[in-house]
Amino acid sequence: MTKPLPRKIAVMGAGSWGTTFAKVMADAVAEHNIQVEIWARREDAAVEIRENHTNSRYLRNTKLPANISASSDQQAVLAGADLVVLAIPSQSLRAELDKFKEFFEPEVTVLSLMKGLERGTDMRMSQVIAEVSGLPEERIAVLSGPNLAMEIAREQPTASVVACSDEDTAGWIAQLCSAAYFRPYTNDDVLGVELGGIVKNVIALAVGMCDGMGMGDNTKSTVITRGLAETMRLVLALGGRMETLSGLSGLGDLVATCSSSLSRNNTAGRLLGQGLFLEEVNDRMSQTAEGIKSARAVLDLSRANNVEMPITEAVVMVLEGTLSVENMAQRLLSRELKSEGEQQ
Numbered sequence: 001m002t003k004p005l006p007r008k009i010a011v012m013g014a015g016s017w018g019t020t021f022a023k024v025m026a027d028a029v030a031e032h033n034i035q036v037e038i039w040a041r042r043e044d045a046a047v048e049i050r051e052n053h054t055n056s057r058y059l060r061n062t063k064l065p066a067n068i069s070a071s072s073d074q075q076a077v078l079a080g081a082d083l084v085v086l087a088i089p090s091q092s093l094r095a096e097l098d099k100f101k102e103f104f105e106p107e108v109t110v111l112s113l114m115k116g117l118e119r120g121t122d123m124r125m126s127q128v129i130a131e132v133s134g135l136p137e138e139r140i141a142v143l144s145g146p147n148l149a150m151e152i153a154r155e156q157p158t159a160s161v162v163a164c165s166d167e168d169t170a171g172w173i174a175q176l177c178s179a180a181y182f183r184p185y186t187n188d189d190v191l192g193v194e195l196g197g198i199v200k201n202v203i204a205l206a207v208g209m210c211d212g213m214g215m216g217d218n219t220k221s222t223v224i225t226r227g228l229a230e231t232m233r234l235v236l237a238l239g240g241r242m243e244t245l246s247g248l249s250g251l252g253d254l255v256a257t258c259s260s261s262l263s264r265n266n267t268a269g270r271l272l273g274q275g276l277f278l279e280e281v282n283d284r285m286s287q288t289a290e291g292i293k294s295a296r297a298v299l300d301l302s303r304a305n306n307v308e309m310p311i312t313e314a315v316v317m318v319l320e321g322t323l324s325v326e327n328m329a330q331r332l333l334s335r336e337l338k339s340e341g342e343q344q
């Protein structure tokens, strides 16, 4: 390890993934006596984590390691933290970060766990972090992969990708989250890793819709495969690498999310496919389904770069009420015939 171990790790966000990833890191660094402190928006959640070592709203009876603490005071959580992990809903990141960036230690490194695109700016979370905090890109990393929180909380083995333009930073973070049940790989294609995690949420909405309408495995496999093709077109157009998308943060996450009933995006899609209105779906979801808000931003980004993303476009139309789920398949199947490898 080139950089020294952090004095402390802060995790901003005590939801499903923030708490689970805090557990992964706490398990990974336990032998070094490093404390992982979670910032929880609600004081009662902080008290439960601190005193009971559970976060029952999100993780039922999962027992959190002894080296995890929590507080609802952002300044206290960030004091002395050399690594800050961000796990709040993407559309709230800018406003939250604006409030707490003043408490960052001067040499802090920031890791984003978030899988959304900011509406209005079409920016990835690593870009929002850079713009709001002014940190150099060598100290901003992202983590993405087939990482359904509940499975990891139960210590079911999985792998993931830590991406950063700086190899040392990626390697440093990988060491800090390498646990018996969690294997991180590194990658310097930040854009490819981040966009894979964002677009798969939109594709999972589409697959969920198919499921909700009672369609079978051929249909879902077609949407997954063509969903990957449109993700590749976007990533390549923006300068990312094709091979990133055949890895854990691309195909790996796409398959996990599109096939799991634990996925919030897949679940939201299924409810839409069953005929619920978006407002009803939002009422039923107690956790963040990033694809619902990000789909429009992904479509805007693709149009600005002349990339065709027909599945994303159809999902946006369903979400915005200009296409019914029943007419989605016909819209996609009646497109002009073309070669499978075509870039548009």
Ligand SMILES: NC(=O)c1ccc[n+]([C@@H]2O[C@H](COP(=O)([O-])OP(=O)(O)OC[C@H]3O[C@@H](n4cnc5c(N)ncnc54)[C@H](O)[C@@H]3O)[C@@H](O)[C@H]2O)c1
Pocket (backbone or CB within 6 Å): 013, 014, 015, 016, 017, 018, 019, 041, 042, 058, 087, 088, 089, 090, 092, 096, 113, 114, 115, 116, 147, 148, 149, 150, 286, 287, 288, 290
């Ligand atoms: N849950 C998973 O399995 C999983 C896995 C990988 C990545 N992610 C990504 O991690 C990010 C966080 O997801 P999560 O599952 O922890 O979400 P969640 O809905 O479970 O929790 C979000 C947390 O952020 C807090 N929060 C802080 N500031 C907020 C604000 N201004 N507005 C709203 N909430 C605020 C909420 O109180 C809540 O504790 C998302 O981008 C998601 O796509 C989730």
Ligand SMILES: O=P(O)(O)OC[C@H](O)CO
Pocket (backbone or CB within 6 Å): 115, 145, 146, 147, 148, 149, 201, 204, 253, 256, 257, 262, 263, 264, 265, 266, 288, 289, 290
């Ligand atoms: O529950 P979802 O749909 O937000 O997916 C969670 C993770 O991103 C899966 O890797």
